[in-house]
Amino acid sequence: MLAAACLIFTVAACDHKPAPLSQQEKQIVTELTADMKTRCVGRYLVDMPGDPWEWGRAKIQGVSIEAKAMTEDAWRQEVAQREEALKSTTSRDAYPFLYAAGKARGDNTYYFVHRGTIYEAPNRRYIEGYKWDRGYRFLLKVKTYDYTRPDRTNDPIVKQFGVKNEVPEKTAVVFSLMDKLRGRAPDEVPTEPGVCFAGGFLRSPAGSNEDVHAQFGWDNMQDVSFDMSTTPDICDSTTLLQRADGAEMHAELKAADGHLVRKGPVALTGMRAEEWLAEGRMDGGGRGNLFSLFVNETTSGPSTPYLSLDLTTGGQIEIQGKLVKLEKRSLTTGEAVALWDAVSRTLRMRPGAL
Template sequence: MTEQEKATVHALTTELETRCMGRYLIDLPKDIRTFGDSFIEGVTFEAIPASKAEFLQNISAREANLNSLVNLAGGYRVLYEHGVVPAIADSYYFVSLESPKGQSSDMPRIVEAYRWDRGYQIKLQSEATDMVNSVYVRENKGTPYGIHGELINDVPEKKRLVFGLLGRVEGRDEATIPTVPGVCFLGGFLHGSAGEKEDLSGQYYLRDKQDVNFVLETTSFIHEKTTLLQRGDSINDALKERNGHTVRKGVVDLPGMQAEEWLMAGTTYLYIPGHHFVLEANSKTGSALTPLVELDLDNGDILPDDWQGDPPRKASLTEKEVVALWDAVSRTLRPRPNGF
């Protein structure tokens, strides 16, 4: 490496901070922007920083918004239920029409529940169906193109699921690393033993180099038929399409798991030379206790949704820099102690 490359790598890797995603830990550069998606037992988890006053204002605004919406397709109600979640402090829930303005049937519903805890507004949401109390079903049952068979109403079941999860969730800043079993997601933590329906991801963009980002995903219900290295033919075909080449590939021993990596260079989706590095563990054994884990690093590629201005004309890091960053970060990936 040149002296400039050494300085860049030193600045990126000397102050790594531990982050928790799912039931795993990883050490990442200090100055990053974080995004995330979390689905547990079919429920979407979201959390944003908010004071208690802001939380109450947001709940009032949400209720007013749902009450103001008019279903133009069938004249159906939009808000069906709302109120405090029983036995959970600083909580509220709504049951509403799934697509309020244009929904052509009143069967699809959304159950959403909110909780304020430790400076975070936490939202859980699940889809539901109510055919029993549906005006559409009542008006169309028995017609040639209407509803036939058993009528389903899983709203009560979905409410129990969402409320149960809401009672186990708490707010969490990124610097807080839990010491008890549970799942980390952006802005929160769900207490509990490992389950078979956990799908979480975190995206981490370097603030001053936003074409450089890590993605860490853990999924407890995917079982691949092949490992990363066994998918070499399809990977090599993709590299040919992008005028790319393999920088490095092989087996990687990590704490508590054996992984495989494939480091690639080629033309990115921004149409510039860049890199895509992949590490994969538990490919064939995905389960609650050994979830499929994938870590990606892109250089000169995917930009955050709120990117402003023209795309970069070249990748922020050289090949030597991005490999050094990858080696510093990827080797810190490990299961969180007592996480499962």
């Protein structure tokens, strides 16, 4: 049994380098990467082929932020409909549902303070901030509490809280973030300190308590997507390659009937990274690729934020609300590796980002 286990472990750990690209594969990769365009995520830059669609979000100082392309008229209509819905909601108890509504700071801003749902406790509060700028609507949300309305300050547990009503503090945070937000076109690369996310930019010096996620994809390759996440607040004790040599990752690879394509350190501009590239059975049963790269895993901080980049191909896609298994993935493993190299090696810190 021990000998068999060692054999399985050894086979799973071996690199299965893809065969050299055929002439057709070379042509596909050449066309795919002929027009690379710079995209901004968090405080980093990366080059993506063509004009991918982008989805993303940010969470700054505990406040979630989303941007959506929208006209000013559509934004005003959305805010008006939201206010009407909140005002028409009646709590199940004797306390109000909507506690505040009105203009925040500056033009094209608005905010609400409410209970969230009729099932929430009477001391629960949700703050929503709305802003329209340069063709984008920003929606900011944060969950908080107010133990002064209704008054529960004599509750033994509440007495332990340093702050009995967080609404003023959290509202100030939301207003401050709204002041610093601006709309941003996909190809705009800011030159000042701050954080990029899909549709927006937040002016701010390097700090903590920020989290950005972005996903890039293509309509003609629905099973291919790049995912990026970055934050200064994650600092692991081990690196990707240290974990890759562990039994857990080998077991996952074996369970997926997979094999390792490549692994090792990667030298990026001013940064050190590690990558792990695998091929195997994906969710839904189809075969595909999962490639991962990590930057600053054990040294993350305000000036060296953690970053992860993943490429997934194959598996299944959603068509008209249904998950469909792919009989043929958009890219062969060799093509996926070539695309990965073309994109991942462009990762760099945005000049002036900190």
